[in-house]
Amino acid sequence: MLRPFEIHEPGTVEEASVLLAQFGFDAAIYAGGTELLLIMKEGLAHFPHLVNIKTIPGLDEIALSAEGDELQIGPLATHWDLERSPTVRKHAPLLAEVESQVANTRVRAVGTIGGNLCFAEPHSDLATLLLAWGATLELSSSEAQRVLPAADFTLGLFETARQPNEILTRIRLPLLSENTAGAYRKFSTHERPMATVAALLEVKDGIIEDVRLAVGSVGPLPIRASEAEALLRGQSIEGATFASAAELAAAASDPMDDLHGSADYKRQLVRVLTAQALMEASGRAAGETNEG
Numbered sequence: 590m591l592r593p594f595e596i597h598e599p600g601t602v603e604e605a606s607v608l609l610a611q612f613g614f615d616a617a618i619y620a621g622g623t624e625l626l627l628i629m630k631e632g633l634a635h636f637p638h639l640v641n642i643k644t645i646p647g648l649d650e651i652a653l654s655a656e657g658d659e660l661q662i663g664p665l666a667t668h669w670d671l672e673r674s675p676t677v678r679k680h681a682p683l684l685a686e687v688e689s690q691v692a693n694t695r696v697r698a699v700g701t702i703g704g705n706l707c708f709a710e711p712h713s714d715l716a717t718l719l720l721a722w723g724a725t726l727e728l729s730s731s732e733a734q735r736v737l738p739a740a741d742f743t744l745g746l747f748e749t750a751r752q753p754n755e756i757l758t759r760i761r762l763p764l765l766s767e768n769t770a771g772a773y774r775k776f777s778t779h780e781r782p783m784a785t786v787a788a789l790l791e792v793k794d795g796i797i798e799d800v801r802l803a804v805g806s807v808g809p810l811p812i813r814a815s816e817a818e819a820l821l822r823g824q825s826i827e828g829a830t831f832a833s834a835a836e837l838a839a840a841a842s843d844p845m846d847d848l849h850g851s852a853d854y855k856r857q858l859v860r861v862l863t864a865q866a867l868m869e870a871s872g873r874a875a876g877e878t879n880e881g
């Protein structure tokens with residue numbers, strides 16, 4: 590049962606930040622509420638003050654930067670917004686594709702990308718995808734603004750680098766070069782994914798020039814599979830040793846035993862999903878589809 594709380598409705602990011610500073614650990618930012626209200630209903634947390642940031646104009650905007658080199662996503666963009674946005678579909682189709690597979694219709698309709706990242710629940714599609722993508726996150730308070738790579742934002746299970754008075758105000762996604770193709774694979778037995786893999790391959794004249802491979806949902810936070818990336822860099826796309834790279838990614842994934850499955854099972858999932866994602870990305874790089 591929900592215990593009583595007060596809702597605050599700031600009109601600006603500065604006002605929201607001041608409220609967060611004023612109420613400290615008694616306050617939480619309220620976006621779509623799909624995680625927050627759930628833990629409050631379950632009695633796992635209680636916040637007497639909810640700071641509803643949906644009253645702040647502009648935080649749900651999705652737009653191309655003035656330079657046209659990155660997608661700028663407001664934290665209140667819902668999974669549905671991102672799946673359906675013509676801008677996302679045109680400039681970052683892999684994001685729209687991943688968003689279409691998140692959760693269920695109800696959660697996709699109200700759950701936001703900002704809430705997903707800030708909650709740092711490990712079974713997140715977005716955390717894995719944005720790590721591989723090299724996204725950066727803008728955090729704002731009444732005092733300052735800073736930008737963090739996605740790699741430095743998630744620190745562990747339900748833990749991020751966000752300070753208590755900071756609000757995630759923008760997610761920046763660099764547009765992929767025309768030589769880069771991506772693919773995403775996940776495995777779920779429940780609504781949330783048990784293992785997630787995102788692969789981006791930059792291919793020029795048949796040679797893999799760069800690889801970005803992220804593995805998530807099997808441990809407390811997503812990781813880059815750096816050894817697998819190093820193995821593939823410089824290989825020809827035709828003869829690329831994707832199976833060996835998948836082996837290295839599985840070894841690096843450091844999964845946890847939990848209710849979703851054993852560590853060994855998850856390691857095997859990472860092995861399979863990584864090989865599949867790399868194969869699919871290489872097919873896309875070779876022009877088999879326009880996605881990614």
Ligand SMILES: Cc1cc2nc3c(=O)[nH]c(=O)nc-3n(C[C@H](O)[C@H](O)[C@H](O)COP(=O)(O)OP(=O)(O)OC[C@H]3O[C@@H](n4cnc5c(N)ncnc54)[C@H](O)[C@@H]3O)c2cc1C
Nearest residue numbers: 618620621622623624625692700701703704707713714757
């Ligand atoms: C049944 C179910 C299935 C799900 N399945 C999936 C899945 O398949 N894949 C997946 O990736 N995710 C999944 N999720 C997670 C889902 O994506 C998140 O619940 C949702 O995106 C959270 O957004 P929200 O706006 O509802 O966050 P809220 O519940 O409002 O907030 C979540 C947390 O983030 C904080 N917060 C929110 N916005 C900000 C901000 N801008 N700045 C700072 N802090 C902020 C809040 O204070 C709170 O601590 C699932 C969730 C549920 C309930």
